[in-house]
Amino acid sequence: MPAGTNAETLDFTATEIMTVAASRLLKDGTVCFVGIGLPSTAANLARLTHAPDVVLIYESGPIGAKPTVLPLSIGDGDLALTADTVVGTPEIFRYWLQGGRIDVGFLGAAQVDRFANINTTIIGPYDAPKVRLPGAGGAPEIASQAKEVFIVLKQSPKAFVAKLPFVTSAGYLDGGDARARAGIPGAGPTAVITDLGILTPDPVTKELTLTSIHPGVTVEQVKAATGWDLKIAPDLKTTEIPDAGALAALRDLQARTAAAHGQVGGEG
């Protein structure tokens, strides 16, 4: 949490502003395909604050889940019990994601590159890996078939790399119109929300550009946490600080989750 010290003086943590900033991007009524962990936290925060009619779909089958606490796994019983309906996993991927019904795919990642491609597969060569990561999960098709994609992850030189060892899920590939030329339908990652700021793709080159910086964070900090020469938007904004209501809702959600699970919702 490189920005922790500064941010805490403003009475919220770097993870909290990341989560609240990510949640703000979700408009009410959006149909959102949610990954577990940070995306799920942000999406549920949106549902509990400004977007009560956001529709949360988890790859395990729940459609319209309204969990009372954050799920620890993608298939928690609470997701099933609070959903409008629970379908089989094949149907989720066939009728709902591939069917073109998802407005926003909300993903985490182990690594991203400058064109918002995602690696969750491997560090090192595929056949002799240095680190074996969990793998693709639902991400390749979420990244390609959701109308747009938000990625949320903490910013560090290990996570934000110039070149990925493996592209698990497509962002803008080599940039420019490469994604469209590859016949990928969705608009791709329109925002990468980190603990330091928000990166969005340049409209033409599709290179991730810092367009919003969290209060208390310096541009130098963000550059130092990025494995390439990060472009900074000329009209760089400062991220709005989390409002008291959202912060209270987030903390309450996490307190209830900790009480229910013994820990805060994780990956998987």
Place this chain on the structure above:
Amino acid sequence: MPAGTNAETLDFTATEIMTVAASRLLKDGTVCFVGIGLPSTAANLARLTHAPDVVLIYESGPIGAKPTVLPLSIGDGDLALTADTVVGTPEIFRYWLQGGRIDVGFLGAAQVDRFANINTTIIGPYDAPKVRLPGAGGAPEIASQAKEVFIVLKQSPKAFVAKLPFVTSAGYLDGGDARARAGIPGAGPTAVITDLGILTPDPVTKELTLTSIHPGVTVEQVKAATGWDLKIAPDLKTTEIPDAGALAALRDLQARTAAAHGQVGGEG
């Protein structure tokens, strides 16, 4: 009902012996994909008599239906309420029929030819039909994918024709090993049960041969009701007469059906 007069002197109608003979072919525990009308009557009679554990699957979705009266349509509510489960129609065709789980496909037909091919599509040329029949329904894939097929229909020169104007569903195609050469998995129609007798395919040529004749029916009657020079098995048997229990069960079923529907179960 060409055999009516003779058969009735034996205290059952030609339709009754046809139905009972067809039902006898269904072994207990068989998984049977049932067409509406005569097949459904025979299959339910089997279930109510010698084969209590026969599993009836209807293309509308019920698996393990145990209707209290004969269904008038393929989607009667009674089928759903008495089934072990009701799945969608796509699943019936995908997981259960194409999945290779059907022991016997039980079909009716408008016309059959000497190789037990079925026409339910058209009389006359396809583009300028003399009679437009209902069409294929589930039959093409039932005929090809069930492990074996029983066909039940009344015998007449119009129904038993030398050459079909249209092959809706494959029997043995041109006979011999034509069916296997065409890559069709199931064994094909192993019995055609009529109001006059039972026809089974010759083991080598696959030409339908009269192997059992109903009591009170003459070979000449059967030949006259067939649109080709019908082969008669050298060891032609006489169909066992319906036992009293089966006849009583059939009549009771039909009486209950008439009381419930105002008529006996039909086609469709």
Place this chain on the structure above:
Amino acid sequence: MAKITPLREAVASLVHDGDTVALEGFTHLIPHAAGHEIIRQGRRELTLVRMTPDLIYDQMIGMGCAAKLIFSWGGNPGVGSLHRFRDAVEQGWPQRLAVEEHSHAGMANAYVAGASNLPFALLRGYTGSDLPKVNPNIRFVECPFTGEKLAAIPSVLPDVTVIHAQKADRRGNVLIWGILGVQKEAVLAAKRSIVTVEEIVDDLEAPPNACVLPTWAVSAVCPVPGGAYPSYAQGYSERDNRFYKAWDPIARSRETFLAWMQRHVLDTDDFAGFRRVLAESMKETA
């Protein structure tokens, strides 16, 4: 979010001349009321899609709504032929009806492929049948692993799908149960959808894993109690087998058909009106 709206408005705004329209329901939950409303509003040149065209398609075809029919079994279930469908195919009355004919397995898979946003459905099908000879939309592809030949048919992708369901809640979430047919796939394959329902309730009380169409996947929900008549809605009404039999003589001649449609459909305002006039006319002939 589905708009909860009268059926007349839903048909007026969502069903257009020339559309590909699927009215689905496998014996159960056939959307007769919506079919009548399409006839009343005089839609023309529709491509009608349905696995089992029955009375409602016989009426729509006989009233000249349809230019083409995509189907797999066309009959009056439990009774016999569809006379108006046959007249259109055999005699071209009231106009020639183009026919694209499949098997049930083909149609069911084509709806699944449509709901899945695939351009075609893949199945083991049509082997040994003459259907591929008369339907150029039945083709074959090779498995890239085994070399096996498999059937391919285009996905069903309706402009509008119309179904009848048991109930919706006040937000427009729809619950269907019993014989499900291909209704869910038909709605999800379509650009727009109309769901008539028996009733609107506060809470669907759906069992776990029930067939629920979320409100945001449906265009319009229209309360039409009994709107599946003479078909049925499990838990609400029984199939009226008498009507299926009564339809046969009505539809046999063009004149009796047209007179019946005039009195029962064109001269009535809505499905409740139709049911009232039908009750009168069935009393007359009883």
Place this chain on the structure above:
Amino acid sequence: MAKITPLREAVASLVHDGDTVALEGFTHLIPHAAGHEIIRQGRRELTLVRMTPDLIYDQMIGMGCAAKLIFSWGGNPGVGSLHRFRDAVEQGWPQRLAVEEHSHAGMANAYVAGASNLPFALLRGYTGSDLPKVNPNIRFVECPFTGEKLAAIPSVLPDVTVIHAQKADRRGNVLIWGILGVQKEAVLAAKRSIVTVEEIVDDLEAPPNACVLPTWAVSAVCPVPGGAYPSYAQGYSERDNRFYKAWDPIARSRETFLAWMQRHVLDTDDFAGFRRVLAESMKETA
């Protein structure tokens, strides 16, 4: 008809060395008891299939049951890595593990294709991903109508599928509800199947259109109450999140792993025995 039989006998007769085995359950209803029994009986050279290999596959891989893994996401959900899986891939311990890697969409479609007796699954998938570069079983076919390029992967066709479900009746009909995952497809795609259940009841009391596997589509039903532990069975038990966290340090080193497996699995007779010993050891470390 499914045979209702103890799990030990079902594994002994239905799971063979060298088989392709799918233990499915998407976070919910993971068949841990059956996985332990496969380890106890020392099965070798298995090709393991599973969308989300988690603790039970970590144990099976670490105990040397597996020659190959077909999967789409391998982790300890909510905690982190699977250390035994990583050790097998990164270091080849206890033996080299071949890996065939897909996306969830690919795996889910491959199970559907298997259940449908198709040789391959057709999907819009893997576009822009490097997965096709490292997995020769991801190929592409052309739509015979539109010319579009679509992904094709081989069907999953296990020799044996193993799942856990809430209940079965005395005939062996199985009811699953809640998060369904791909269990139905996995059973129907397989030659043989084992279903462990929380309880055997007189009447399933299944809602209409519930996910029911008929007895004749299942090989063996084995009563194992709590058999999904530390995963959960909706309506019966909660997920034990503590165990998922506790697994991480156990699995980090080969020695602690082997000692733990010896004490908790190899030295116990069945899952009830495992649960008793686990309760003791968790008390020790508490």
